[in-house]
Amino acid sequence: MTADRSQQVRAMFARIAHRYDLMNRLMTGGLDLRWRREAIRACALSGRARVLDVGAGTGDLAVEALRQHPEALAVACDFTLPMMRQGRAQPGRQRIRWVGGDALRLPFPDECFDAAVSGFVVRNVADLHLAFREQARVVRPGGQVVCLEAVRPPDRWWTPLYRLYFHRLLPLVGALVAGDFAAYTYLPQSVAGFVRLEDLAETMRQAGLVVEATRTFVLGTVALVIGRKPPRPHPSGNQNRSAGVPSPT
Ligand SMILES: C[S@@+](CC[C@H](N)C(=O)[O-])C[C@H]1O[C@@H](n2cnc3c(N)ncnc32)[C@H](O)[C@@H]1O
Numbered sequence: 001m002t003a004d005r006s007q008q009v010r011a012m013f014a015r016i017a018h019r020y021d022l023m024n025r026l027m028t029g030g031l032d033l034r035w036r037r038e039a040i041r042a043c044a045l046s047g048r049a050r051v052l053d054v055g056a057g058t059g060d061l062a063v064e065a066l067r068q069h070p071e072a073l074a075v076a077c078d079f080t081l082p083m084m085r086q087g088r089a090q091p092g093r094q095r096i097r098w099v100g101g102d103a104l105r106l107p108f109p110d111e112c113f114d115a116a117v118s119g120f121v122v123r124n125v126a127d128l129h130l131a132f133r134e135q136a137r138v139v140r141p142g143g144q145v146v147c148l149e150a151v152r153p154p155d156r157w158w159t160p161l162y163r164l165y166f167h168r169l170l171p172l173v174g175a176l177v178a179g180d181f182a183a184y185t186y187l188p189q190s191v192a193g194f195v196r197l198e199d200l201a202e203t204m205r206q207a208g209l210v211v212e213a214t215r216t217f218v219l220g221t222v223a224l225v226i227g228r229k230p231p232r233p234h235p236s237g238n239q240n241r242s243a244g245v246p247s248p249t
Contacts, residue, residue, distance in 0.1 A: 006102075009124045010080050012183050013057070017082040019178035021058055026177060027170060028218075032060075035217055035224065036119060039148040040064045042213075042226045043115035047071045052113045053096075054103050054135060055079075055121030058087030061148075062096045065117075075113070077101045104130050108138045115144040122149055123194045132207035132227075142231035145209050146224070150191045151200060153220040162221065166191070197223040 016023070024032050039061060045051055049072045053062040056076030065074045075097045078084050084098045101107040103118070103125055116135040125131045135145045153162060166188040174184020195203070200223060201211045209227035216223050 003126070006079075006126055012180075012186060013080040014082040016174075016178045016180050016183045017058070017080065017086045019180075020083065020086065021060070023174060023178050023184070024060075026173060031218065035148055035222060036061055036064045037068075038215070039117055039119060039146050039224055040068050042146045042224060043117055043144045045069045045072055045115060048073070049114040050112065051075070052077060052106075052108070052116040052135075052138060054106070054116055054118040054131075055124070056087070056096075056098075057083040057119075057121075058090070059084070059093050059096050059098070060087075061117050061119050063087075063090075063093050066092075066095055073097065075099055075108075077103070077106065077108075079103070104134060106134045106138050110137050111140040111143075113139050113143065115139060115146065117144075117146040117148070119148040120150060122147060122200075123190050128195075128203050129207060132204050132209065136207050136209055136229050139229050141229055143229050145204065145227040145229060147200065147204065147227070148222070148224050149200065150187075150194070150221060151223045152191060152194055152196045154196070156219070158219065162219070191221075197225070201225050 043051060047069060049069060051065045051072055051074050053059060053076045056062055056078045059076040062074040062076040065072055077099045079102050081100055087093050088098055099107060103121060104127055116139050122128055122131050139145055170188060171181050171184040175181035197214060197216060201214055204211055204225055204227045210230055211225060211227050213226045
C-alpha cells in the first residue's frame with residue numbers, strides 16, 4: 001500500500017461518514033455494539049485510565065470506554081476528519097478528546113496511555129507492523145493493546161453463504177443506504193486480502209506485544225486480539241503501573 005492508497009481510504013471514509021454508523025448496525029444486526037463492549041472490557045481499564053481509540057472513526061469505542069468508565073480519559077484519533085465530525089455531533093461524545101492523526105505516526109509521546117484499542121482499522125493501514133509498533137510505543141509498559149478486526153474466516157461448509165452475503169448482498173445494501181457501492185465493495189475485498197486471526201496475533205507479537213487471548217465472533221469472521229505490552233523489569237520485582245504517565249494532550 002502506498003500514500004496514494006491511504007488517500008483513497010481517507011476519501012472513501014469521508015464519503016460514507018454520514019451513513020457509517022447506520023451501515024454498521026445494519027450489516028451486523030447490531031452485534032458490533034456487543035463486540036465493542038467486549039473490546040473495551042479487554043482493555044482492563046481502571047477508573048481514571050487513559051485510553052486511545054486508534055482509527056476511531058465516529059468514536060464508538062471511545063464512547064463505550066466512557067460508558068464503562070465515566071472517569072476515564074478517552075482520546076479518539078483518526079485521519080478522516082469527517083468521520084470524527086459525525087461522531088462529535090452525537091450526544092454523549094463531547095467528553096471524548098478528538099485528535100486528527102495517522103495511526104502510522106501517532107501524534108502522542110511514548111507510554112502516555114494505559115491502553116490502545118482499534119476497531120476495524122488495521123485492515124486499512126499501509127503497514128500493519130508499524131501500526132502495532134506505534135500502539136505499543138504510546139502504551140505504558142504493562143498496558144493493553146486490543147485489536148478488533150474483520151479477518152479472513154476459516155474455510156467451512158458455510159463459506160459460500162458468507163461470500164454471497166459479504167461480496168454480493170452487502171455492496172447492494174451499501175449502495176442503497178450509503179449511496180456508495182464502491183465503499184461496500186472495498187470492505188469485503190479488504191477482508192479477503194487481509195490476514196487470518198493467527199497471523200494478526202503473530203504480527204502483534206512481532207511488534208513486541210504479548211498476546212494474552214484471542215476471541216472470535218460470528219463464525220470466525222470477526223476477531224478480538226488482546227495484547228499487552230510487557231511490564232518494564234523492576235529491580236525489586238515490583239511493577240509501578242501508573243508512574244510517569246504524561247498527559248497525551
Ligand atoms: C472501518 S472504520 C472504523 C471506525 C471505528 N474504529 C469503528 O470501530 O467503527 C476505519 C477508520 O480507520 C481510519 N483509518 C484508516 N487508516 C488510518 C490511518 N492510517 N490513520 C488513522 N486513521 C485511519 C479511517 O479513517 C476510518 O475512520
